[in-house]
Amino acid sequence: MKTVRVACAHDCPDMCSLIAHVEGDRITKISGDPDQPFTAGFACAKVNRDAELVHSPERLKTPLRRTGPKGSGQFEAITWDEALDEIAAKWKAIIAESGPLALLGYAYSAHQGQMNRHIVNGLFYAMGTSRLQAGTVCDSCCETAWDLTLGPVGGADPESVVDSDLVIAWGCDLMAVNVHFWAKLDSVRKRGVQVVVIDPRRSRTAVSADWHLPIRIGTDAALALGIVHILVRDGLCDRAYLAANTLGFDRWERETVPRFTPDYVSEVTGLPVADIEKLAAMYGAAKHSFIRIGEGMTRLARGGQALRAVATLPAVTGAYGRPGGGALLLTAGSMDFNFSAVRKPSGPATTRLVNQSLLGRELLEMNDPPLRALFVAANNPAVTCPEAGKVREGLSRQDLFTVVHDPFMTDTAALADIVLPATTYLETEDFYRGYGNYYMQYSPAAVAPQGAAWSNFRLAQELARRMGVTDPIFSKTEKEILPEFFKGSTGAVAAVDPASLFDGVPVKVAPPAGQSFGTPSGKLEIYSQALADQGVSPMPDWQPDAQEVEDAKSWPLRLLTAPSYFQPHTAFSGVAFLRKREGEPFCVLHPEDAARRGLESGSKVRLFNDRAAIGLVLKVAEEIQPGVVLVPGQRPGSEAVDGTVNMLCSDRLTDIGEGASYQSTFLDVEAWEKRV
Numbered sequence: 001m002k003t004v005r006v007a008c009a010h011d012c013p014d015m016c017s018l019i020a021h022v023e024g025d026r027i028t029k030i031s032g033d034p035d036q037p038f039t040a041g042f043a044c045a046k047v048n049r050d051a052e053l054v055h056s057p058e059r060l061k062t063p064l065r066r067t068g069p070k071g072s073g074q075f076e077a078i079t080w081d082e083a084l085d086e087i088a089a090k091w092k093a094i095i096a097e098s099g100p101l102a103l104l105g106y107a108y109s110a111h112q113g114q115m116n117r118h119i120v121n122g123l124f125y126a127m128g129t130s131r132l133q134a135g136t137v138c139d140s141c142c143e144t145a146w147d148l149t150l151g152p153v154g155g156a157d158p159e160s161v162v163d164s165d166l167v168i169a170w171g172c173d174l175m176a177v178n179v180h181f182w183a184k185l186d187s188v189r190k191r192g193v194q195v196v197v198i199d200p201r202r203s204r205t206a207v208s209a210d211w212h213l214p215i216r217i218g219t220d221a222a223l224a225l226g227i228v229h230i231l232v233r234d235g236l237c238d239r240a241y242l243a244a245n246t247l248g249f250d251r252w253e254r255e256t257v258p259r260f261t262p263d264y265v266s267e268v269t270g271l272p273v274a275d276i277e278k279l280a281a282m283y284g285a286a287k288h289s290f291i292r293i294g295e296g297m298t299r300l301a302r303g304g305q306a307l308r309a310v311a312t313l314p315a316v317t318g319a320y321g322r323p324g325g326g327a328l329l330l331t332a333g334s335m336d337f338n339f340s341a342v343r344k345p346s347g348p349a350t351t352r353l354v355n356q357s358l359l360g361r362e363l364l365e366m367n368d369p370p371l372r373a374l375f376v377a378a379n380n381p382a383v384t385c386p387e388a389g390k391v392r393e394g395l396s397r398q399d400l401f402t403v404v405h406d407p408f409m410t411d412t413a414a415l416a417d418i419v420l421p422a423t424t425y426l427e428t429e430d431f432y433r434g435y436g437n438y439y440m441q442y443s444p445a446a447v448a449p450q451g452a453a454w455s456n457f458r459l460a461q462e463l464a465r466r467m468g469v470t471d472p473i474f475s476k477t478e479k480e481i482l483p484e485f486f487k488g489s490t491g492a493v494a495a496v497d498p499a500s501l502f503d504g505v506p507v508k509v510a511p512p513a514g515q516s517f518g519t520p521s522g523k524l525e526i527y528s529q530a531l532a533d534q535g536v537s538p539m540p541d542w543q544p545d546a547q548e549v550e551d552a553k554s555w556p557l558r559l560l561t562a563p564s565y566f567q568p569h570t571a572f573s574g575v576a577f578l579r580k581r582e583g584e585p586f587c588v589l590h591p592e593d594a595a596r597r598g599l600e601s602g603s604k605v606r607l608f609n610d611r612a613a614i615g616l617v618l619k620v621a622e623e624i625q626p627g628v629v630l631v632p633g634q635r636p637g638s639e640a641v642d643g644t645v646n647m648l649c650s651d652r653l654t655d656i657g658e659g660a661s662y663q664s665t666f667l668d669v670e671a672w673e674k675r676v
């Protein structure tokens with residue numbers, strides 16, 4: 001038995017350092033690395049099972065070619081050479097007829113290190129194809145809004161929370177998505193520090209925290225403005241910090257803040273005035289308050305305003321300037337790596353963009369030329385994209401040549417022409433950096449690729465060779481590429497010699513304490529000229545959204561989506577144990593809403609709106625407020641009664657950052673039998 005020190009690649013803020021226990025070519029166990037302070041010796045409940053993911057009997061064993069109609073699930077095994085020859089020949093023919101814009105590579109973040117995730121996009125970048133505007137299904141709204149407010153800089157170091165005197169998990173289910181930060185709070189709470197959760201869901205984190213405020217979906221900007229209103233009223237603003245470090249506070253205070261009286265904020269958020277007053281008083285009294293901001297509250301029509309309002313709060317009390325104070329959305333902005341070396345090896349500076357959240361629409365409607373070839377690696381858009389019905393319709397086009405590279409037969413792969421078996425991260429060598437902490441790590445493969453699986457890295461290099469793309473990154477090894485990531489880097493990253501990482505030891509590259517700002521003015525921009533130029537409210541504000549108001553008139557319930565505890569998206573659906581732990585795909589209704597419809601826990605229900613109808617199992621619980629239906633996670637159609645939640649979600653984009661607005665979805669629920 002040997003142990004191999006690796007990093008966790010699942011798209012997760014914690015980026016744990018892990019120990020893989022290996023016997024022969026099998027991983028027998030995964031545990032948390034005790035020597036990496038943030039991981040502190042434990043992996044989460046999902047990754048404890050990654051040995052089963054790697055050795056799952058459900059893994060794809062060979063490349064496959066479709067033999068029946070699209071979606072029929074009929075495939076035949078072929079060799080890698082046959083598959084690659086066919087792909088290269090098809091792509092060349094399409095490029096000759098329609099030009100490179102008819103091709104699209106679809107790869108975004110999930111579940112590998114930085115080389116494997118970027119090299120696929122690098123190949124398509126170099127070929128001058130249409131390009132994926134990636135991340136819009138995930139964090140483009142919150143990240144753009146943060147960048148417009150603080151600049152492209154990381155937030156507070158999560159390990160600085162040991163110095164905090166108040167912690168707010170604002171729209172972030174720490175026990176689901178950030179368990180190592182949650183664990184850090186143990187010692188903080190022993191000092192008497194309160195943990196407050198602001199979330200429409202009574203999540204596990206909310207249950208375990210000191211105080212939960214069940215805010216109405218999409219009203220966070222109003223609550224943040226209400227807090228500022230009270231801080232101004234009660235003389236609790238840090239005027240010196242504001243004057244030195246922010247832009248536009250005077251105008252905000254004059255023009256926007258006065259509207260947000262406690263009564264008005266109560267009406268908008270559904271929270272009692274007394275709670276709004278209490279929260280503002282706590283926040284005003286704290287000197288080192290730490291807000292962990294989740295992405296969930298920004299995945300709706302006005303998500304950008306919500307992020308900007310909440311991220312401004314620590315400037316109002318001056319917490320940004322103190323140890324343990326500030327806000328954390330993402331850390332990555334302050335780790336300056338040259339990933340462009342792999343992501344943009346050559347190719348035109350600009351080309352046609354395809355917004356990831358609009359995949360379905362673009363597959364069906366894009367013209368001059370239409371998309372004729374799609375290559376999907378490490379994503380499952382038939383489940384995870386809004387308008388998943390349109391995505392499936394697009395993927396079903398007879399004239400679309402689709403290749404999917406994945407360790408498993410996903411709902412997306414089932415609609416492909418060629419399916420290629422992929423490795424998992426534990427079978428690849430790669431470089432990792434956190435996005436919820438300030439660590440980086442170089443990892444060897446724990447075991448060799450299983451069966452006939454290829455890594456993204458190997459596949460992209462081989463496809464580059466066949467397509468005549470000759471940039472050096474397509475013939476270098478991982479170790480040869482690593483120094484490229486450090487070329488031209490700044491800050492803490494610049495001080496590291498990349499060769500020193502090859503021993504696999506995690507290295508921390510945090511910026512100096514005290515929040516820095518990277519905006520054009522060098523200050524936190526409450527007033528954003530860039531937003532004013534785009535015709536978006538230039539100061540954080542809350543207004544009712546006209547479309548949402550209209551939709552709410554037609555549909556009695558609003559969708560709340562939140563991460564699953566044991567199934568992040570669909571990536572662990574190949575582990576039978578975790579599927580069982582998560583249970584059948586379900587939705588949650590408040591007892592009042594269930595009673596009104598005569599529905600009981602455990603029954604099958606239909607969730608429907610103008611877009612689609614899907615079938616899930618019902619759980620009745622006071623976990624949410626009346627008027628809301630919660631659907632945790634995004635589960636494959638094959639596991640559900642019928643369909644998947646994203647069939648109900650429109651592809652409307654957010655106010656800032658062109659992101660997905662899953663939670664601006666309105667619908668109703670009825671008994672499944674009703675229309676059968």
Ligand SMILES: Nc1nc2c(c(=O)[nH]1)N[C@H]1C(S)=C(S)[C@@H](COP(=O)(O)OP(=O)(O)OC[C@H]3O[C@@H](n4cnc5c(=O)[nH]c(N)nc54)[C@H](O)[C@@H]3O)O[C@H]1N2
Pocket residue numbers: 011012013138139170171172173174176177178198199200201203215216217218219220293294295296297298560561562563564565566567568569633663
């Ligand atoms: N277990 C698990 N871990 C994961 C994932 C997973 O699916 N499962 N996904 C991974 C990925 S890809 C990402 S991007 C991150 C995602 O991480 P985030 O998106 O940051 O996830 P959360 O912070 O938990 O955000 C969802 C929370 O926001 C709440 N919420 C929804 N709407 C609102 C609102 O209007 N206001 C407020 N205040 N709260 C709201 C939800 O109830 C939920 O508790 O997590 C990663 N880790």
Ligand SMILES: Nc1nc2c(c(=O)[nH]1)N[C@H]1C(S)=C(S)[C@@H](COP(=O)(O)OP(=O)(O)OC[C@H]3O[C@@H](n4cnc5c(=O)[nH]c(N)nc54)[C@H](O)[C@@H]3O)O[C@H]1N2
Pocket residue numbers: 011108110111112116137138139299377378379380381384385386405406407408410422423424425456561562563568569570571633634645646649662
């Ligand atoms: N309704 C709703 N929809 C959402 C969200 C939501 O909150 N609500 N959240 C959104 C968010 S934050 C995100 S990030 C997206 C996630 O969307 P996706 O990234 O599409 O989701 P995953 O299910 O994580 O898909 C990852 C796929 O990669 C495969 N894979 C794993 N490792 C490798 C590898 O090394 N190589 C290759 N080639 N494949 C690999 C896995 O088997 C899996 O099929 O979903 C979004 N969709």
Ligand code: SF4
Pocket residue numbers: 008009010012013014015016043044045046047179180
């Ligand atoms: S908490 Fe996140 S980073 Fe850590 S093992 Fe689990 S999925 Fe991986």
Ligand SMILES: [Mo]
Pocket residue numbers: 011137138139
């Ligand atoms: Mo994500």
